[in-house]
Amino acid sequence: xxxxxxxxxxxxxxxxxxxxxxxxxxxxxxxxxxxxxxxxxxxxxxxxxxxxxxxxxxxxxxxxxxxxxxxxxxxxxxxxxxxxxxxxxxxxxxxxxxxxxxxxxxxxxxxxxxxxxxx
Amino acid sequence: xxxxxxxxxxxxxxxxxxxxxxxxxxxxxxxxxxxxxxxxxxxxxxxxxxxxxxxxxxxxxxxxxxxxxxxxxxxxxxxxxxxxxxxxxxxxxxxxxxx
Amino acid sequence: xxxxxxxxxxxxxxxxxxxxxxxxxxxxxxxxxxxxxxxxxxxxxxxxxxxxxxxxxxxxxxxxxxxxxxxxxxxxxxxxxxxxxxxxxxxxxxxxxxxxxxxxxxxxxxxxxxxxxxxxxxxxxxxxxx
Numbered sequence: 001x002x003x004x005x006x007x008x009x010x011x012x013x014x015x016x017x018x019x020x021x022x023x024x025x026x027x028x029x030x031x032x033x034x035x036x037x038x039x040x041x042x043x044x045x046x047x048x049x050x051x052x053x054x055x056x057x058x059x060x061x062x063x064x065x066x067x068x069x070x071x072x073x074x075x076x077x078x079x080x081x082x083x084x085x086x087x088x089x090x091x092x093x094x095x096x097x098x099x100x101x102x103x104x105x106x107x108x109x110x111x112x113x114x115x116x117x118x119x
Numbered sequence: 120x121x122x123x124x125x126x127x128x129x130x131x132x133x134x135x136x137x138x139x140x141x142x143x144x145x146x147x148x149x150x151x152x153x154x155x156x157x158x159x160x161x162x163x164x165x166x167x168x169x170x171x172x173x174x175x176x177x178x179x180x181x182x183x184x185x186x187x188x189x190x191x192x193x194x195x196x197x198x199x200x201x202x203x204x205x206x207x208x209x210x211x212x213x214x215x216x217x218x
Numbered sequence: 219x220x221x222x223x224x225x226x227x228x229x230x231x232x233x234x235x236x237x238x239x240x241x242x243x244x245x246x247x248x249x250x251x252x253x254x255x256x257x258x259x260x261x262x263x264x265x266x267x268x269x270x271x272x273x274x275x276x277x278x279x280x281x282x283x284x285x286x287x288x289x290x291x292x293x294x295x296x297x298x299x300x301x302x303x304x305x306x307x308x309x310x311x312x313x314x315x316x317x318x319x320x321x322x323x324x325x326x327x328x329x330x331x332x333x334x335x336x337x338x339x340x341x342x343x344x345x346x347x348x
Contacts, residue, residue: 003337008215010135021258021298028329034337042134082141107144111120115342116215119226127233127347153232153348181236201243208341209219209249218226218346 003114004035009044010118013062014054019047022119023065030072037076037113038069039106040098045083048094066096080106121146123211127153130165135217140168148177148211150204156184159196170194179207220250222339224332225260226346229270229277234263237345238280245288253291253335256324258346261299264292267319285323293335296326 007026011018022044029036040048047062054061069077079098084090101109110116124147130136136158143149149172151158158165159180169178182198185191192198199207208214221244227233241251256264263281270276285292299320300309306326310318320326336342 005333005336010138010217017301018258024297025257025329025332029333032330032333034333042138080138083138103141106142110122110142110215111144113213114120115213115336116122117224117342117344118215118217119346125343127236127345129348152236201239202247204240205244205247205249208221208343214341214343216344216346218344 002034004037004112005029005115005117006037006039006110006113008039008041008116008118009047010042012043012046013052014057014059015043018119019044020060020062020065022117023062023069025117025119026074027065027068027072030069030074033073035076036074037078037109038074039078039080039101039109040083041080041106041118042083043087045079045087045089048079048096048098049089050093050095063095069096078106078109120212121148123148123150123207123214125150125152125214125216126155126158127151128217129154130158130163136165137168139217140172143172143176145173145175148179148207150179150181150199150207152181152184156180156188156190159185159190159192161193169196179203219341220252220339222252222255222332222335222342224255224257224335224342224344225263226258226344227348228259228262229268231259231346231348233345233347234260234277235275238277238284240343240345242284251288251290252338253293253331254285255293255295255332255335257295257298257329257332259302260346261294261302261304264294264299264324265304265319266321267317282323290323291325292323293325293327293331294320295332296328299326
């Protein structure tokens with residue numbers, strides 16, 4: 001059986017190619033039918049904030065790539081409650097259907113996966 | 120699955136260190152490399168956090184990074200060399216590097 | 219044990235050196251490295267164009283010697299490499315660039331190679347950051 005991989009994305013969307021390149025790992029894994037989960041943690045939650053206009057700084061929108069996750073079979077999507085709280089995003093409707101987890105649930109989540117990449 | 124968490128960023132720079140500590144499982148371990156060993160400076164805030172980790176969590180630090188920064192390991196911190204680093208990766212079921 | 223080693227940082231980052239020393243120690247301890255995968259800024263570790271000062275480490279050169287000596291499977295992510303100007307002859311020709319800076323022992327390929335390595339190995343160990 002294929003090993004499961006949890007990708008933990010910690011980078012804000014417009015601080016360089018980091019967030020996009022983390023997402024590409026998840027999409028590639030999905031394309032190979034691997035069991036992939038994705039967790040948005042720390043500044044990574046900014047990727048999910050609505051109504052952003054990256055065109056203003058000549059950046060490509062990440063939204064289409066994020067929306068592609070379920071299409072690539074990556075539908076185990078999580079976000080850290082604490083990271084949302086800290087960043088004033090707790091009551092915001094996020095751009096992606098993600099499951100909100102507290103620290104205890106996140107510990108269990110990391111424990112469950114065979115592999116973890118934190119970017 | 121017990122995880123070896125690998126840190127190399129300074130604990131003073133961003134939220135990595137705090138997030139990692141908050142997400143350590145009961146049988147996980149911490150391996151500090153690079154600037155992350157600054158967390159072991161006695162009396163510093165991160166050092167206090169390391170001291171307060173549950174007993175089941177082992178704390179390791181790469182010896183060359185301690186030496187380079189003139190930090191003497193104390194208390195629960197176990198220095199490892201590269202063969203020791205490799206052995207830790209075998210001992211724990213997975214490695215989570217906080218890149 | 220079988221290791222897959224993924225590197226994410228540029229040659230001047232201490233983590234690139236750490237990854238090399240780890241890889242050397244893994245082989246010295248009798249383990250196997252199923253693949254090295256260079257992603258993000260780590261693609262510069264595969265470039266043969268860097269000219270560091272003579273009294274400093276030349277990590278791209280060291281990686282080359284290490285990979286050749288142990289005949290390792292060493293893959294550089296093609297998308298990350300193109301974006302950062304790390305090209306082999308074929309890609310330089312394809313995109314009309316004046317020179318190539320990636321030769322043997324490196325292969326340009328996709329992220330599928332990272333996943334395949336992680337699946338084949340007993341442990342995936344990633345290096346990046348400072």
